[in-house]
Amino acid sequence: MNSITTDKIIRYSKLALMTYISFFGLLVMYSNFTDYASNYEYVSHILSMDTTRENINLNYRAITSPMLHHRIYWFIITLEVIYTAFCLIGAYYLFHYRNAPAEEFHEAKKFSIIGLLIAIFVYYVCLQVIGVEWFNMDESQTWNAKDWARHIVDFILPLLIFVALRTER
Template sequence: MNSRLIKILFTCTVGLYMALVCLNNVTDYRSNFTFVSMVAKMEDTFSVERNGWRSVHNVFFHHLFFIVIILWEAVITTCLLVGTKNMIRKYRTTATEFKKAKSVAMYGFALGVLLWFMVFITIGGEWFLMWQSKNWNVQNTAFFLTACFLLFLLYLNQDDK
């Protein structure tokens, strides 16, 4: 299998994954909102006495945080699926044309790295101390997804023949 086809398949697969993530967040809003709310409230962190000033208890902001995450995921999904379509259209063209076709997908993967690392690891993990939570800690998942998106981004960025 040639590298162009692999790049198209990887991008399409991750785009479909992100579409399912968005679908789950919208169709099961309450369950996923509960996660965001619990992380923001920091109620089950063991250093809440010293660091509780960081917590956010305003439900409006919990909804705002979650809606921003969903919209961010939707932008990633759109970039990846549009990037897939662009690469399919330029599959048999020159390396320069195919490289241009990859650009939207590269933004999608980069936004994915930023979402999982900045929002979940940095803000959720360190600001809201999610790593201290027994029930609401997704640090391992966030790291895994950061690494996957970064690896896909690096592979997609490789030159084509």
């Protein structure tokens, strides 16, 4: 038991948490590819603003082109694939360098950090900022993912800080 140090536990916890967020990304990707129609419908309603209250001052924001709906949805899917790939690679590198000197382990975090930053872009900027503030997603009774996105960001942001901190010795 004496061989298990706090430093090792911290390293393994960073690895475990990166594995968790990678698993989440894989599930999101699986959902998007296997149930494209349902997820597309969500994106379409949000962009069209057809389930929010009528507001003449905001109607100009709506995007009603199905072609643009598909392109925006594929942009989101692409970002989700990219962040998941970076998080998976990051978890691999954390595993590979788990017993390396502190400097090498710290440098192994770069893929994890990039993946988490992209994930924050997807769930905070795309969903919470653009979806809520621009397309009024929070006013939709049916197609509102504001709280779902917030819960994801509430996990990713502290994870980013925890992974990036140089606590290893």
